[in-house]
Amino acid sequence: xxxxxxxxxxxxxxxxxxxxxxxxxxxxxxxxxxxxxxxxxxxxxxxxxxxxxxxxxxxxxxxxxxxxxxxxxxxxxxxxxxxxxxxxxxxxxxxxxxxxxxxxxxxxxxxxxxxxxxxxxxxxxxxxxxxxxxxxxxxxxxxxxxxxxxxxxxxxxxxxxxxxxxxxxxxxxxxxxxxxxxxxxxxxxxxxxxxxxxxxxxxxxxxxxxxxxxxxxxxxxxxxxxxxxxxxxxxxxxxxxxxxxxxxxxxxxxxxxxxxxxxxxxxxxxxxxxxxxxxxxxxxxxxxxxxxxxxxxxxxxxxxxxxxxxxxxxxxxxxxxxxxxxxxxxxxxxxxxxxxxxxxxxxxxxx
Amino acid sequence: xxxxxxxxxxxxxxxxxxxxxxxxxxxxxxxxxxxxxxxxxxxxxxxxxxxxxxxxxxxxxxxxxxxxxxxxxxxxxxxxxxxxxxxxxxxxxxxxxxxxxxxxxxxxxxxxxxxxxxxxxxxxxxxxxxxxxxxxxxxxxxxxxxxxxxxxxxxxxxxxxxxxxxxxxxxxxxxxxxxxxxxxxxxxxxxxxxxxxxxxxxxxxxxxxxxxxxxxxxxxxxxxxxxxxxxxxxxxxxxxxxxxxxxxxxxxxxxxxxxxxxxxxxxxxxxxxxxxxxxxxxxxxxxxxxxxxxxxxxxxxxxxxxxxxxxxxxxx
Ligand SMILES: [Zn+2]
Numbered sequence: 001x002x003x004x005x006x007x008x009x010x011x012x013x014x015x016x017x018x019x020x021x022x023x024x025x026x027x028x029x030x031x032x033x034x035x036x037x038x039x040x041x042x043x044x045x046x047x048x049x050x051x052x053x054x055x056x057x058x059x060x061x062x063x064x065x066x067x068x069x070x071x072x073x074x075x076x077x078x079x080x081x082x083x084x085x086x087x088x089x090x091x092x093x094x095x096x097x098x099x100x101x102x103x104x105x106x107x108x109x110x111x112x113x114x115x116x117x118x119x120x121x122x123x124x125x126x127x128x129x130x131x132x133x134x135x136x137x138x139x140x141x142x143x144x145x146x147x148x149x150x151x152x153x154x155x156x157x158x159x160x161x162x163x164x165x166x167x168x169x170x171x172x173x174x175x176x177x178x179x180x181x182x183x184x185x186x187x188x189x190x191x192x193x194x195x196x197x198x199x200x201x202x203x204x205x206x207x208x209x210x211x212x213x214x215x216x217x218x219x220x221x222x223x224x225x226x227x228x229x230x231x232x233x234x235x236x237x238x239x240x241x242x243x244x245x246x247x248x249x250x251x252x253x254x255x256x257x258x259x260x261x262x263x264x265x266x267x268x269x270x271x272x273x274x275x276x277x278x279x280x281x282x283x284x285x286x287x288x289x290x291x292x293x294x295x296x297x298x299x300x301x302x303x304x305x306x307x308x309x310x311x312x313x314x315x316x317x318x319x320x321x322x323x324x325x326x327x328x329x330x331x332x333x334x335x336x337x338x339x340x341x342x343x344x345x346x347x348x349x350x351x
Numbered sequence: 352x353x354x355x356x357x358x359x360x361x362x363x364x365x366x367x368x369x370x371x372x373x374x375x376x377x378x379x380x381x382x383x384x385x386x387x388x389x390x391x392x393x394x395x396x397x398x399x400x401x402x403x404x405x406x407x408x409x410x411x412x413x414x415x416x417x418x419x420x421x422x423x424x425x426x427x428x429x430x431x432x433x434x435x436x437x438x439x440x441x442x443x444x445x446x447x448x449x450x451x452x453x454x455x456x457x458x459x460x461x462x463x464x465x466x467x468x469x470x471x472x473x474x475x476x477x478x479x480x481x482x483x484x485x486x487x488x489x490x491x492x493x494x495x496x497x498x499x500x501x502x503x504x505x506x507x508x509x510x511x512x513x514x515x516x517x518x519x520x521x522x523x524x525x526x527x528x529x530x531x532x533x534x535x536x537x538x539x540x541x542x543x544x545x546x547x548x549x550x551x552x553x554x555x556x557x558x559x560x561x562x563x564x565x566x567x568x569x570x571x572x573x574x575x576x577x578x579x580x581x582x583x584x585x586x587x588x589x590x591x592x593x594x595x596x597x598x599x600x601x602x603x604x605x606x607x608x609x610x611x612x613x614x615x616x617x618x619x620x621x622x623x624x625x626x627x628x629x630x631x632x633x634x635x636x637x638x639x640x641x642x643x644x645x646x647x648x649x650x651x652x653x654x655x656x657x658x659x660x661x662x663x664x665x666x667x
Contacts, residue, residue: 043384050420096394098422150425152460197532197578203490206497206537208529210490237650244647245570251643257525257570259488281647 002036003055004044005311008296010303022292024327025300029315030068032300033059036312037072052094053084057106058316060113064340065323065331069113078116081107082123088137089130090148100148101138104131105160109339112167112347132170135161136181143186144204154203155194158187159216162223163337167347173225188224191217199238211246211255214239215268218275219336227275240278243269251286252305262304263294267317267338270324274335279324288325291318353388360405366391367398386416397426402433414448418455428464438469446478450485459491463498472503476513487517493526497533506543510534522562528571531558532578546579555579560593563608567597573610591618600631609640616651626655 036059039045048055056077063071083095084107090099091107108131111117120127138146138161145157165171165182172180193205194217200209201217218239221227231239246253246269252261253269266287273279293306294314301310302318316338323333334341345351355361368391389412396406410427413420431441442465449458466475476499482492500510511534517527535555536545546552556579559572580587597611600619606612616632619625630652637648 043386046387046390047417047419050417050422092422096422098425100421148421148425150421150428150460151464196529197536197582198574202529203494204497206501206533207494208490208526241647244644247643249643256488257574258523281644281650283643283645286643 002039002042002045003048003051003312004039004042005309008032008299008301008310010294010296010308010310011306022289022295022297024292024319024322024329025295025297026066026329028297028300029295029302029319030063030066030071030300032296032310033063033312033315034071049094050097053081053091053103053110054093054106055312056080057109058312060110061339062312062316062319064113064343065319065333067329067331069340074114074116077110077114078119081110081116082120085124089124089127089132089134091131098148099134101135101145101157101160102147104135105164108164108167109337113339113343128168128170132165132168132181135165139182139187143183143188143190145187155191155201155213155220156203156216158191159220159223162187162220166223167337169348171223184224188221188226188230191220192230198242199235200242208256209242211243211253211265211269211272214243214272218272222275222336231276236276236278240273240276240281243273244278244281247282247287251283251288251290253282253287260305261290263291263302263314263321264304264317266291267321267324270321271333271335271338274324284325288322288327291321291325294318354385355388355392355409361392364392364395367394386413389413389416393423393426402430404434406430407434407436411444415451418448418452418458421457424457424461428461431465438465441465442469442474449478449482453482453485453489456491459495462495466499467502472499472505475499476505476508480513483517487521487524488526490526493530496530500534501537506534506538518562522565523569523571525571528575532575536582546583552579552583552585563593563597567608567611570610573608573614577614587618587621590614594618598632600628600635603635603639606635606640609636612636612640620655630655 036055060072060077063069081091084091084093084097084103086092086099088099091104092099093103097103111120117128124130135145138148138157140146140153144153144155145161146153147157161182162171166174169175170181172182172184191201194201194203194207194213196202196209198209200211201214202208202210203213207213218227221230245257246255246265248254248261250261252263253266254261255265255268270279270282270287273281291302294302294304295318296303296310301312302315303310304314319330320333320338323330324335332341333339334344337344355366366388389409393409393413396409407427407430410423410430413423414427417423430436431438442462445458445462445465449462452458466472476496479492479496479499482489486492500506511531514527514531514534517524518531521527535551539545544551546555556576559575559579562569562572576590579585580590594611594615597608598606598615600615612632612635616629616636619629619632633648633652633655637645641648
């Protein structure tokens with residue numbers, strides 16, 4: 001899965017004369033994602049190796065939401081995922097890369113989407129527990145999680161830890177009769193300490209509010225089952241006001257005040273609004289049109305904004321955003337997991 | 352032939368090609384550029400756990416070509432500590448590297464680690480300010496600045512003046528507003544009062560008031576004021592005079608700031624008979640000054656009815 005940008009541009013060659021009624025070019029996006037693995041002769045393919053497994057997660061999620069979950073060969077995906085697995089239960093971004101929380105999360109998401117946990121057991125006996133223990137080992141005394149043995153902390157790592165544990169069925173609130181493998185209260189207390197005076201959340205206590213961090217903090221509270229009790233209606237109103245202010249006249253959303261709009265921020269803002277039931281506070285028609293203007297109608301793929309090069313990251317979050325906006329024909333996305341909702345429901349035994 | 356394969360200093364190393372593709376690679380890897388060669392030497396030294404000056408040089412080369420490769424950073428950090436490499440030299444190298452790769456974030460964790468071990472903060476604040484000349488909103492640089500303040504207790508070492516300098520350059524820099532909040536209010540747990548102290552509160556309100564006068568449609572100082580109201584519990588009504596300078600429902604065409612109108616709605620709603628006027632302010636936002644968020648303003652109007660105060664929605 002190449003993470004190299006291009007070859008196409010959002011809006012395509014004729015971005016200036018786009019029709020008002022844009023359509024999602026589903027087949028072209030599928031073909032674009034399928035083509036990414038054939039680009040190994042490009043230098044950028046190798047320069048982005050440190051993200052490879054996340055790239056696969058982005059491509060696969062987009063394909064699932066487009067209704068084409070089989071478009072990448074399952075065996076090849078699983079072989080690659082297992083080639084990134086370390087003895088300690090962590091996954092690196094590619095073979096030979098150190099294990100890291102972000103790539104462990106992406107790997108678990110891929111395993112869930114490819115129904116690969118029985119394959120995991122064959123390759124690594126008691127694999128689910130080993131992965132869970134690796135994640136738990138990264139929790140710090142103050143409740144937050146490090147990304148790896150290097151010790152960098154970020155609310156993103158905490159959320160990824162929760163998400164992967166949840167798919168593994170190992171969050172303490174999912175197994176109340178077993179000894180907890182992480183300190184859930186310390187973790188959620190840390191998340192709460194990341195909330196700012198403007199009602200939104202930053203990467204660490206005191207750090208500026210940022211919509212990507214709002215997503216990880218709200219997602220973590222959702223998975224821990226503490227979103228409603230912590231925020232209440234008043235907190236949701238304040239956060240929703242901040243999030244809805246991210247929409248600019250172009251219809252796109254930005255990540256912080258006075259920054260540029262971007263398809264990926266559009267997703268992070270909107271999915272946070274979905275988790276607090278306030279998506280309708282933004283102009284959904286305008287946002288849909290903004291996202292559609294970011295696609296390359298000729299070669300597939302989406303860019304961060306019209307005129308820029310497409311890439312698999314923005315392709316995933318653009319399509320996920322359209323799914324949340326109920327764009328016709330797309331599979332519904334789960335806001336917290338950023339995976340197909342029917343699959344997550346089935347996986348977690350939700351009705 | 353490449354840079355490393357021709358260098359006698361590396362003659363003893365057999366480079367390890369990538370095994371990407373897993374047990375059944377979908378395609379053979381056939382690329383022989385400088386980066387690929389350097390990576391194959393890194394794999395080889397990592398396989399034999401070599402920590403040496405030449406490995407430091409190799410990681411320098413690789414980071415320069417691809418600073419986002421986290422495994423290279425981790426190995427470099429290990430190497431620094433194994434060799435007891437002078438940390439000041441590492442910082443000097445980091446200064447150049449950070450300026451060359453502004454968007455990279457791995458570098459900031461590495462810097463944290465080195466500065467923390469060194470236990471000295473002198474020169475850091477200046478370096479950070481230099482980074483802000485390139486991008487005054489770089490999130491990782493601001494995070495590093497906050498870490499420095501907390502780690503070395505620099506709360507009163509010119510940080511407030513620093514935020515003033517930053518906001519003098521760009522009053523819309525939300526990162527600088529956030530940092531100011533942090534400096535003023537970040538020591539509550541240690542018993543140092545921020546805007547709950549009247550004198551400090553007055554100073555900060557005055558600071559925001561001046562910034563609003565410069566750019567009334569700038570969201571940051573309005574948000575800062577709301578933060579003060581909320582944290583200190585001061586009456587919202589005390590901001591009425593300020594708000595009316597920028598938004599007055601009796602002059603619907605003369606609104607200078609949608610944020611003022613938003614705050615005005617809350618100020619009015621708190622008053623005994625201001626609901627009707629508050630509703631008018633929200634109508635102006637919904638139809639004229641911020642129509643993209645029409646549904647939000649309609650929701651706020653809904654909160655006015657039913658006897659509950661709208662101020663609970665956003666301010667108090
Ligand atoms: Zn983006």
